[in-house]
Amino acid sequence: MSNNPYSWIEKSLDTIRRANWYRSVQTIRGRSGATIELDGRSLINFASNDYLGLAADDRLIQAAIEATKEFGTGSTGSRLLSGHRQLHRDLEVAIASLKQTEDALVFSSGYLANLGTIAALVGGRDLIISDEYNHSSLKNGAKLSGAKILSYTHLNIEDLRAKLQKYRQQYRRCLITTDSVFSMDGDLCQLPELISLAGTFESMLLIDEAHATGVMGKTGAGCVEHFGCSGEQLIQVGTLSKALGSLGGYVAGSASLIDFLRNRAPSWIYTTALSPADTAAATAAIKIVREETQRRDRLWQNVNWLKQKLSGVNLLPSESPIMCLGLETAAEALAMAEKLKTAGIFAPAIRPPTVPTSRIRISVMATHQTDRLQKLVEVFDRN
Ligand SMILES: *Cc1c(COP(=O)(O)O)cnc(C)c1O
Numbered sequence: 001m002s003n004n005p006y007s008w009i010e011k012s013l014d015t016i017r018r019a020n021w022y023r024s025v026q027t028i029r030g031r032s033g034a035t036i037e038l039d040g041r042s043l044i045n046f047a048s049n050d051y052l053g054l055a056a057d058d059r060l061i062q063a064a065i066e067a068t069k070e071f072g073t074g075s076t077g078s079r080l081l082s083g084h085r086q087l088h089r090d091l092e093v094a095i096a097s098l099k100q101t102e103d104a105l106v107f108s109s110g111y112l113a114n115l116g117t118i119a120a121l122v123g124g125r126d127l128i129i130s131d132e133y134n135h136s137s138l139k140n141g142a143k144l145s146g147a148k149i150l151s152y153t154h155l156n157i158e159d160l161r162a163k164l165q166k167y168r169q170q171y172r173r174c175l176i177t178t179d180s181v182f183s184m185d186g187d188l189c190q191l192p193e194l195i196s197l198a199g200t201f202e203s204m205l206l207i208d209e210a211h212a213t214g215v216m217g218k219t220g221a222g223c224v225e226h227f228g229c230s231g232e233q234l235i236q237v238g239t240l241s242k243a244l245g246s247l248g249g250y251v252a253g254s255a256s257l258i259d260f261l262r263n264r265a266p267s268w269i270y271t272t273a274l275s276p277a278d279t280a281a282a283t284a285a286i287k288i289v290r291e292e293t294q295r296r297d298r299l300w301q302n303v304n305w306l307k308q309k310l311s312g313v314n315l316l317p318s319e320s321p322i323m324c325l326g327l328e329t330a331a332e333a334l335a336m337a338e339k340l341k342t343a344g345i346f347a348p349a350i351r352p353p354t355v356p357t358s359r360i361r362i363s364v365m366a367t368h369q370t371d372r373l374q375k376l377v378e379v380f381d382r383n
């Protein structure tokens with residue numbers, strides 16, 4: 001027993017490097033927007049989840065400053081002990097109003113919202129059926145719950161139906177989980193079909209609106225609104241950190257669901273309440289999302305313009321501001337990302353194990369000017 005018990009870590013890192021799977025951070029300077037400063041250069045930013053350009057909006061910054069001055073930097077305790085303030089409740093009311101649900105609950109991140117919600121709703125006697133491309137937080141929430149986990153082929157409703165038919169009745173409760181906008185692909189779940197199947201098989205349905213909130217639907221409420229399914233009994237999870245430009249997560253649904261989660265979701269009960277600054281910034285963002293519809297209009301104009309110009313290249317199917325250029329290997333994706341960077345464009349390579357096939361992932365923002373989009377088209381066309 002003389003071996004160093006930690007020596008496997010270096011070996012494992014070597015394996016990661018050899019597979020071209022190695023990742024590291026890059027330091028961005030200043031405020032993030034449609035352009036960013038990286039390595040002393042200004043690059044056009046196609047890597048941001050800040051779809052509406054709110055993360056650097058002065059009104060969000062001002063709301064964060066005012067809340068910090070009034071309540072301090074930390075919320076100092078969990079919501080059920082000493083951390084709960086009126087501003088948390090105001091944000092929850094604003095989310096429920098946007099989502100047209102009875103109530104909502106704010107978590108410290110979208111990741112924690114999924115972990116806590118799934119772990120609270122199902123257990124050892126229950127079944128989770130999950131789209132194979134679901135976000136990591138849905139997958140890890142499923143593991144944490146201890147339920148039996150099955151996955152269905154991406155967007156394949158018939159596969160889901162077959163699995164429900166075969167396995168549903170062997171379990172007490174069943175939870176179907178899906179991203180609404182798939183985060184690494186940009187395609188959409190077929191929500192009306194999922195709602196119908198969930199009804200037929202007496203199953204709960206959890207939809208993760210992380211990339212849809214603020215982006216999809218007439219008022220920015222998400223895919224539930226986009227598909228005309230507002231008012232359906234659903235578990236809607238999402239984040240405050242993408243189009244809402246802040247930090248935190250939420251669950252929206254019936255009053256009894258939210259009341260239950262306040263009593264049973266471990267990642268809500270046993271963690272410190274969201275900071276005053278993040279909470280106030282998110283509330284300010286929801287107001288802007290609802291009032292300034294021109295931001296969403298501009299985003300979709302950009303998306304449609306770019307899609308049309310890129311009709312000749314190998315884009316993966318997408319119905320959202322997320323667009324992916326499919327590439328054969330991780331090495332090719334890395335080379336393409338370098339080529340883009342040289343041309344002044346920041347759009348990272350997404351590789352296994354995050355996704356099954358390598359790609360360059362583009363996120364369009366409302367604040368991208370047409371000449372910036374044009375530059376991306378030129379580099380893609382040259383390739
Ligand atoms: C980003 C994301 C999350 C996590 O949200 P955070 O607030 O960043 O923790 C969860 N689900 C999906 C689909 C996401 O894209």
